[in-house]
Amino acid sequence: MPHFLFAYHGGKMLETEAETEVEIARWQGWFDNISAAIVDPGNPIGEARTVSDTGIVDDGGPNPLSGYSIVIADDIDAAVAMARDCPIIGSGTVEVAEIYEFTM
Numbered sequence: 001m002p003h004f005l006f007a008y009h010g011g012k013m014l015e016t017e018a019e020t021e022v023e024i025a026r027w028q029g030w031f032d033n034i035s036a037a038i039v040d041p042g043n044p045i046g047e048a049r050t051v052s053d054t055g056i057v058d059d060g061g062p063n064p065l066s067g068y069s070i071v072i073a074d075d076i077d078a079a080v081a082m083a084r085d086c087p088i089i090g091s092g093t094v095e096v097a098e099i100y101e102f103t104m
Contacts, residue, residue, distance in 0.1 A: 001072045003039055003099040004079040008067040010092025026087040034071065034082050042069035066092065070099070 014020045031041060045068070050061035066088075073079040076098055083094040 002075065003101070004071050004073055004076065005095075005097045005099055006042070006069040006071060006079075006083055006086070007065055007095040007097065008069075008086070008088050008092060009063050009065060009095060011066045011088045012091040023087065030085060030087050033085065037071040037073060037082060038069065039072055040070040042067055 014023055031038065045065050048060035048064055050057040071079060071082060073082065076096060079096050079098075083096050086094045088094060
């Protein structure tokens with residue numbers, strides 16, 4: 001079955017412990033709903049730098065990555081359907097991309 005990367009971009013900055021607890025519960029509920037598809041729940045992303053032929057950008061660039069997950073789905077449409085309920089929607093986005101596996 002194909003694997004898909006969920007690349008999370010943006011999201012709101014949580015300012016209080018209460019906000020953090022609510023957001024963690026929202027993510028846990030979403031992960032519970034898609035648990036059969038999760039290959040790697042991933043993690044939030046910290047400091048990032050974007051490297052290009054024009055130099056290095058210290059703030060992660062114009063669309064900084066904030067986290068990732070890897071899921072399995074029948075096809076990209078099924079993966080997108082899962083991503084539509086992601087808690088980051090509204091304050092950020094989910095990029096869905098198929099992972100092509102090969103050996104070197």
